[in-house]
Structures are given as C-alpha cells and as structure tokens.
Amino acid sequence: MTAHLPLTHDRLYRIRSYEPRPDGLAPITAICNQLQDIASGHADALGFGYHDLETGGHFWLLARLHVMMDRLPAYGGAVRVQTWPSGNERLVANRDFLILDPAAAQETVMGRATSSWVTMNASTHRPESPSEVLSTRFIPDRERALTFPAKSITRLKDGEHETGLTARRADLDINGHVNNVRYAELCLEAVPQAWEAAHRCLGLDIQFRSESFAGDAYVSACAEAGPDSGMRTLLHRLTRINDDREIVRMRSWWQTG
Numbered sequence: 001m002t003a004h005l006p007l008t009h010d011r012l013y014r015i016r017s018y019e020p021r022p023d024g025l026a027p028i029t030a031i032c033n034q035l036q037d038i039a040s041g042h043a044d045a046l047g048f049g050y051h052d053l054e055t056g057g058h059f060w061l062l063a064r065l066h067v068m069m070d071r072l073p074a075y076g077g078a079v080r081v082q083t084w085p086s087g088n089e090r091l092v093a094n095r096d097f098l099i100l101d102p103a104a105a106q107e108t109v110m111g112r113a114t115s116s117w118v119t120m121n122a123s124t125h126r127p128e129s130p131s132e133v134l135s136t137r138f139i140p141d142r143e144r145a146l147t148f149p150a151k152s153i154t155r156l157k158d159g160e161h162e163t164g165l166t167a168r169r170a171d172l173d174i175n176g177h178v179n180n181v182r183y184a185e186l187c188l189e190a191v192p193q194a195w196e197a198a199h200r201c202l203g204l205d206i207q208f209r210s211e212s213f214a215g216d217a218y219v220s221a222c223a224e225a226g227p228d229s230g231m232r233t234l235l236h237r238l239t240r241i242n243d244d245r246e247i248v249r250m251r252s253w254w255q256t257g
Helices: 028-046 050-055 180-188 193-198
Strands: 009-014 058-069 078-088 093-101 108-121 161-166 199-208 217-228 231-240 246-256
Touching: 009 028, 028 050, 028 058, 028 078, 028 093, 028 108, 028 180, 028 199, 050 058, 180 199, 180 217, 180 231, 180 246, 193 199, 199 231, 217 246
Parallel strands: none
Antiparallel strands: 009 078, 058 108, 058 199, 078 093, 093 108, 161 217, 199 246, 217 231, 231 246
C-alpha cells in the first residue's frame, strides 16, 4: 500500500442506507462520489483546494476518470479510500486512488482509479498549466494506481439504445455546472433494464468534454463494444440537444451475473 508515502491521504467510507441497489451492492457511481469527496478534501488539506484556487481566479475541472473495481461493497459494509496526487502533465494534474476492504484481515484492494484534472481560469474559461497555477506546491511524480486504457475514449457513432433526459438544479455542483458523477449516472440511464438485470457494472472510463447546466436537455445513448479484460463493455455518449454538442463520452465494463 502507499499510506506511508508523503502526500497520501486515506478515509473510511461506510456504505449508507440509500446507496445500495436492489442487489444489495453499492453501484460504481457511489464509489465515484467517494473519490470526488476525498480528492477535494485532500486538495484542501494540501493548500490547493476549492477556496485556494478561487482566490487566484481558478477552479478545478475533472477532465477524465477511470475506475475499475474487482468487486463492489455491500450494504452495511465500508471501504477505505487512499489517494495521492501523482504528478502534473502539460495541462492536467493527475490523482490516483486505491479502494480497500477494511474488513479483511489484511486490507485487500477492491478497486483502483486514476483521474486527470484541469486548472481552469474562471474569467476566460480556458485551462492553464497546473504547474503555473500551483507554482508554490511541488507535486512529485508518483506510482499510478491505474492507467487510462487509451489516449482517448472511442466516440460512439450510432447508439443502439437512447433516452432523453434533462439536467436538474439538484444536479449542479459548487461551480454551477452539472456534477461529474451525475454525468456518469445520466450515461448509465440509457442502459436497458434487461442488461442491468443480467450484468454488474465494475468499471468506468469517462471523459468530460463540455460544461452543461440545469435545464439542459440531452440524449443519452449507448451500444455494446468489444469485450475487454474478460468483461463485456458498452460505449456511451451524452449529447446536448439544442446545439448537438457532445458533453460526455464514456466506456463501461460489465461482469455477467
């Protein structure tokens, strides 16, 4: 594990009563909420959180998130999440995660995740180099918990399944945009109920391509892609109707049974 290394933070999350689905397991989007929470809390503790960037006229924007679970936690259980900043690239700052089972005699890894974040200028809404924005904060290159499967996610051209959805005010985050995890949930809404009944989603790779706001209407579409890592996969696309802009593209991994 990495808890003894500098700049590593960990937190215990209990599965709350409203999170599990009918199968008794917390969905992968519940894990995504935990990752978002611990990432923001750790950034605050390190001095480059929401209020720190706000003072300098910037805000964090999640560009991409990849999560792969070996198994999902059940109702009444808990996970321990570890996170650390894993280095800056040209226009993104990387952050990685381990999801651990605290009930095991020796904490075992239940899942891994990696993410890339943009430091966005609040006035111009253009990204600026995190190395410049965080110039007083040295972020060492660290071992990655997971790597992105490809440079970018394949764009879904033709959806086999589609549904119309509208962003609610309740979906907004502190920056006034639709929250990152809500996008994943909106993408998954296009998955047929029969598919969900026969499969369990254990992985997501989601790329955020444009901001959107309350009242925006979308088409959420998905189609089956090729198998990967012994699991079936789906490609997803979330498109805003009024300007046909692609808001999100995503790939999901599903275990049968």
